[in-house]
Amino acid sequence: MQTKVTAQQSAFTSAEDRTLASVFCAYTVTATFWLLFATAVGVLMAYKFGAPDFWSGEWLTFGRLRPIHTNDTFYGWASPALVALAYYVAARSSRTPLYSVKLAWIGLVLFNLAAVAGTIALDLGFNDGNLEYREWPWPIRLIFLAALLVTAWNLIGTVARRRTEEIYLSNWYTIGGVLWTCIIAVVAILPWYQYGLGQVAVSGFYMHNAVGMWFTPLALGVFYYALPKVLSRPIYSYSLGVFAFWTNLVFYPIIGAHHFLFSPLPWFLQTTAIVFSVAMLVPVWGGTANFLLTMRGRMHGMARSVPLMFIFVGVIGYLVGSTQGTFEAFRSLQEVWHFTNFTVGHSHLTMYGFVTFAIWGGVYALLPLATGKQPQLLGLTLHFWMALVGSFIYVISLSVGGTIQGLNWIHGAPFIQSVMDMQSYWVWRGVGGSLMFLSHVVFAWNVWCMTYGVGAKASLDASSSTEGASA
């Protein structure tokens, strides 16, 4: 397989090929470690909802573990995993080696250094104000910002040296995403304009943009490359992809205040956020239509291609999660769901059902092309079904339970009633979460097979199709 790939990419020397593969491998392996760690913490937290006195010491208390779970998922797992895919896609779609392998290694060290330091700091109680997704003390967030700058420079440098006429669409999304996130990081760190209610406004902006202008564009970049690659056919509409790019860019930054509906933030800011939350349906439905139309007539191929199954779930996760987000922004529904566990279900539907499945689809479709090693079919299948069923149980139990929580409050029941009524739903959440964690153990094994271990020789799916079909 390796020979086949290099034969098609005559512009590459085999040394350059191996370097790109080693960068891809190392990023994916460290990211997988953080996925295992962050989700193990998540399962422990889920257990505490039923047994609050279990491991209740200072360093294992819920309030310390919760930001560790979210930040390590965001910045230890999803970020480096998406950057690995972005590097591979940038180099392949531009038919050029990486601009700087050294920068890639520096970036990897910085990403992991930030995650290690951030985890230790949070566990010791150095939490920057409980401000969601920017809880790491600011010097650690500077390390992360440095990793972003290095990545942006490297991606731009790679695409600038492309041997193709066009800049492939995926690179629009990944380069844009990295650059915008640098701005988000600076906005979040600068302290001099964030006091009291002013900081609330910045929090609303930040917490939504850190997710939607970082993970969303990078995951979409994966779809735009991996989907045509797996199917050996071009994306349905290149122009629709460009349209979704610009509409996403303009609408998304405006909707942050919908996290603070009914708060003392100015009412017009909240209303503007709701209006543009509806506008977000344009890029979301446009993008989804583009992916599904690319897959049209080839759905039966999913039975033979596990990467395609992951990507399909990721696309549906993007559609359902984002559309749900629009509905949650309506005041009438926010009255019921705000502050309830429904929002926890929503964040897992998006970060897991969309972003994480997109990463897995990308890794399974592209990593074997880079290393020439395939995982076992059994491992792939186990991973897919445990992750899918686990996340279904997780999201459905918290959505139903969260709705009951909200209705309890509306009906004026004593507060403790909402805690008691959630108990069985929290048990189911734990069951779903445990399945998800087990699937990650299998994923780790699969990654090992595709990277440093001995992979299966046989080609499993359509991923042996011609390289560069998308470029």
Added chain:
Amino acid sequence: MNKLILIAGGSTLVYLTLAVLMGVLPGIMLSATPPGPGVNPLTALQARGRAVYVASGCSYCHTQQVRPLDQDKAFGRPSAPGDFAYQTPELLGSERTGPDLTNVGQRQSSVVWQYIHLYNPRAVVPQSIMPSFAWMFQVVNSAPSGVEPVALPKAYAPTHGVVVPRPDAQALVAYLLALKQPSLPGYTDASTESTRGAGPQGAPTSAVPPGAPGYDPAKGKALFTATCAACHQATGEGLPGAFPALKGNAAVNDADPTMHIHVVLHGLQGVNVGGVVYPSPMPPFGTTLSDADVANIINYERSSWGNHGGAVTDERVAAQRAKGN
């Protein structure tokens, strides 16, 4: 190359503009929001308590924002922009796994209760899933002078010695007790006129037990659970040594309800109940509960756990309220 500059540079410029418009400018303008009337900075001890609150991640389960919605009335008046003038970092929060704490210093002003609850929440709220913060306390042979040992029920107390709060717990409780909403000029709480809580308004009189016009047992129980059970417990048995029992309580079973109504309206401290002196103050509820709510709670207490005090009417409560403390 030009196309790369257009895509990367152009989109970044668009994003930078939007980030300034939607993040930085609102941040700058709203940071200048002046403090509301009666909103003051924290003391050094309270500020330290707030830092403990942040380090422990309290705001992942507790909000500090009251919305202008009916279901939030239990937590206080709607939050106003001026309430947040001294709140950096902001702790509005996004999850209400536990109750909102904006006004907890008003709602639960008992230091004794706060310490027991922090040490182990299940000692006072059996169904609570809040973590225990026992590491903020230490077990000593005898409490140093000037420090009250935590009045733990037997099941939660160490076998020997007493539990006293460390400085972090003292600071945290000082902060929690400081969380009181100053009253807002011009704002009247509609719930003092029309009662909140479960059940339809104007329930059919046929459901009312004889001798208690307007009493709704279901609503009485809901109000008791939300307002009183944290200390007096759902069983009415209180916590020995910390909160007096209502079951078999002399004032509750007294045919003359004057004392019972007075305590609910105006609070109580340092009184001998059944041979035990309770130092912990009971907060007044006259400011937060309507006459009908007070009557419902009192009637629930007078008819539960084997108690047999006579029923009271809304009018009786109103009359006593009019007389003042």
